Amino acid sequence: MPAPRIRTYIRGLDEQLQGGVPKAHVVLLAGKPGTMKSSVAFSMVYHNAKSDGLGCVYVTLEQSRDSLLENMAGLGMDIKGLESKLSVLDLGLIRKKLKQLANKSWLEVFKMYVDNLDKTMDISLLVIDSLPVLEVMAKFEDPRDDLFRFFEWLRELEITTVLIAEMEQDSDKFCTNGEDFLSDGILHLDLRREDRQVNLFVSVVKMRKTAHRRGYYPLIFDEGGFEVVTH
Numbered sequence: 001m002p003a004p005r006i007r008t009y010i011r012g013l014d015e016q017l018q019g020g021v022p023k024a025h026v027v028l029l030a031g032k033p034g035t036m037k038s039s040v041a042f043s044m045v046y047h048n049a050k051s052d053g054l055g056c057v058y059v060t061l062e063q064s065r066d067s068l069l070e071n072m073a074g075l076g077m078d079i080k081g082l083e084s085k086l087s088v089l090d091l092g093l094i095r096k097k098l099k100q101l102a103n104k105s106w107l108e109v110f111k112m113y114v115d116n117l118d119k120t121m122d123i124s125l126l127v128i129d130s131l132p133v134l135e136v137m138a139k140f141e142d143p144r145d146d147l148f149r150f151f152e153w154l155r156e157l158e159i160t161t162v163l164i165a166e167m168e169q170d171s172d173k174f175c176t177n178g179e180d181f182l183s184d185g186i187l188h189l190d191l192r193r194e195d196r197q198v199n200l201f202v203s204v205v206k207m208r209k210t211a212h213r214r215g216y217y218p219l220i221f222d223e224g225g226f227e228v229v230t231h
């Protein structure tokens with residue numbers, strides 16, 4: 001039996017991934033600033049909630065909820081009417097919880113929040129925007145070990161997770177604490193200059209349980225959402 005999958009809703013890419021990301025995978029979505037990481041991840045929760053009725057959560061730790069939702073509405077992804085399936089939370093909301101639970105650490109509060117949402121809405125897909133900010137907030141002492149435990153916790157909940165990894169402008173590293181080895185998959189978004197044009201490309205760097213191609217394919221966005229050009 002093929003592993004059940006969660007669609008990326010990037011047309012052309014799901015076909016390359018035998019239908020999408022295997023369920024309960026923890027996947028890095030890596031890219032330098034402005035490579036549409038947040039937009040690609042949001043499109044994934046938006047369409048999984050809207051078209052498949054799956055419970056989705058988007059945690060924005062970098063950008064406020066209002067600013068993110070405004071951006072996404074501008075891209076044609078308005079969450080009105082989807083609130084029972086798509087929950088968007090930011091640091092402000094988590095801080096409020098933290099005040100009520102003063103004896104708990106940030107990560108404990110975060111996990112409790114996700115656990116509670118999972119009980120009420122059955123989360124299939126979780127996005128964390130971004131992983132470096134989560135690591136700072138959680139004050140990991142031994143990042144590799146702490147991350148290993150965090151990834152295991154997500155896998156046990158059977159939540160498919162997209163972790164946004166922010167790449168430095170002048171580096172080809174996806175991350176700094178070995179998250180690339182710990183993760184089940186890596187999608188890389190890359191802006192490339194061709195003459196005077198800058199185009200966006202996507203590559204599946206790794207995806208466990210999946211036979212996939214390894215090239216870089218142009219990624220375009222229009223009213224219908226994201227699409228890779230494979231021909």
Ligand SMILES: Nc1ncnc2c1ncn2[C@@H]1O[C@H](COP(=O)(O)OP(=O)(O)OP(=O)(O)O)[C@@H](O)[C@H]1O
Nearest residue numbers: 031032033034035036037038039040071075221222
């Ligand atoms: N329809 C579109 N086609 C191409 N690019 C767009 C479109 N709409 C918005 N953008 C641009 O995409 C850029 C990045 O979007 P997004 O915020 O998703 O990227 P990001 O990688 O999450 O950025 P950051 O590094 O700031 O977190 C925005 O600056 C915006 O100008």
Ligand SMILES: [Mg+2]
Nearest residue numbers: 037038039129
């Ligand atoms: Mg972003």
